[in-house]
Amino acid sequence: MATITPVTEATYDRSRCSVAGTLAVVGEKWSLLVLREAFLGVRRFADFQQALGAPKAVLTDRLATLVQEGVLRREPYRVEGSRQRHEYRLTDKGRDLYPTLVALMQWGDRYLSDGPGPLALEHADCGAPVRVALVCDDGHEVPGPREVRAQRTPDPAGR
Amino acid sequence: MATITPVTEATYDRSRCSVAGTLAVVGEKWSLLVLREAFLGVRRFADFQQALGAPKAVLTDRLATLVQEGVLRREPYRVEGSRQRHEYRLTDKGRDLYPTLVALMQWGDRYLSDGPGPLALEHADCGAPVRVALVCDDGHEVPGPREVRAQRTPDPAGR
DNA sequence: CTTTCGAGGTTCGTCAAGCGAACCCAGCAT
DNA sequence: ATGCTGGGTTCGCTTGACGAACCTCGAAAG
Numbered sequence: 001m002a003t004i005t006p007v008t009e010a011t012y013d014r015s016r017c018s019v020a021g022t023l024a025v026v027g028e029k030w031s032l033l034v035l036r037e038a039f040l041g042v043r044r045f046a047d048f049q050q051a052l053g054a055p056k057a058v059l060t061d062r063l064a065t066l067v068q069e070g071v072l073r074r075e076p077y078r079v080e081g082s083r084q085r086h087e088y089r090l091t092d093k094g095r096d097l098y099p100t101l102v103a104l105m106q107w108g109d110r111y112l113s114d115g116p117g118p119l120a121l122e123h124a125d126c127g128a129p130v131r132v133a134l135v136c137d138d139g140h141e142v143p144g145p146r147e148v149r150a151q152r153t154p155d156p157a158g159r
Numbered sequence: 160m161a162t163i164t165p166v167t168e169a170t171y172d173r174s175r176c177s178v179a180g181t182l183a184v185v186g187e188k189w190s191l192l193v194l195r196e197a198f199l200g201v202r203r204f205a206d207f208q209q210a211l212g213a214p215k216a217v218l219t220d221r222l223a224t225l226v227q228e229g230v231l232r233r234e235p236y237r238v239e240g241s242r243q244r245h246e247y248r249l250t251d252k253g254r255d256l257y258p259t260l261v262a263l264m265q266w267g268d269r270y271l272s273d274g275p276g277p278l279a280l281e282h283a284d285c286g287a288p289v290r291v292a293l294v295c296d297d298g299h300e301v302p303g304p305r306e307v308r309a310q311r312t313p314d315p316a317g318r
Numbered sequence: 319c320t321t322t323c324g325a326g327g328t329t330c331g332t333c334a335a336g337c338g339a340a341c342c343c344a345g346c347a348t
Numbered sequence: 349a350t351g352c353t354g355g356g357t358t359c360g361c362t363t364g365a366c367g368a369a370c371c372t373c374g375a376a377a378g
Binding site: 319320321322323324325326327328329330331332333334335336337338339340341342343344345346347348 | 349350351352353354355356357358359360361362363364365366367368369370371372373374375376377378
């Protein structure tokens, strides 16, 4: 058996999986919706709460774990004539979840509504619609999973 | 107020959101991991169960809802000298969730492991690595959310 | 024809998570 | 001193996840 084997066999160790890892960070209920709001510019606890309608206790917990995971950062701010408060802002690590959110949105636009979906994304530079796509490093756009081979990388001994 | 307004205001109806809709379909615990396995070629109940380690009752429920949502399809098959059984296969609708899975995987590869991550995707045609990217219809690759403007599309009266 | 076996579930009791309502607390305005 | 407001915490209830045990159908073995 070669050092790299296709994963169609059952030999693949499923615990070494980045999808599961990512879901452990953002896969709880409300987490991804909190991030959606963050990408829309929401920063304050009360605004998240109003936008989502999530229970405060749950929201408190989700924000705390997202901060702990380094996806959001909790920053003090003060409005004129009001006491100091905190706001939650995306980190670079959090911003890198943008394609995930867009992918989810795109699927929903396609299958869950008729018409274009409630939110349109456009390239700030040129105004053209923005979407997620699979691309390869040679510059081809990959239409779907059938044109992709998944290969197991060798386990680096530890973990 | 114009027919199209930026969404940084709090005027946006958050229930008209494709992210939330998609998560209602695949956002429950295990659902996306079931799909990951499906993309890796798993089709039979027992194989899902062994690969994931999820409780059978939960797995039964997730498979049923994914079938009901049209993401998977339940098909009879028979192995030589064995009774007829069912297998779960991706539909086109399910296959379109591939970019979402890849986006999740890519983020995990980047932030949750050191090194390249346990699974490498390559373009079947040319062998080059495959990744998800934000692109605009003019062919530019969009580096991140800061180069994207989100605009609310007009609510089509009904819903 | 009875028994065994294994895939694909279902049922059950327990325990964790999500829920809404009520409450709290610090500081600013009155 | 009284009230208001943002940002929570606490509480009781309900829903969901969990693992172990049990069930079922058809094929094959005895």
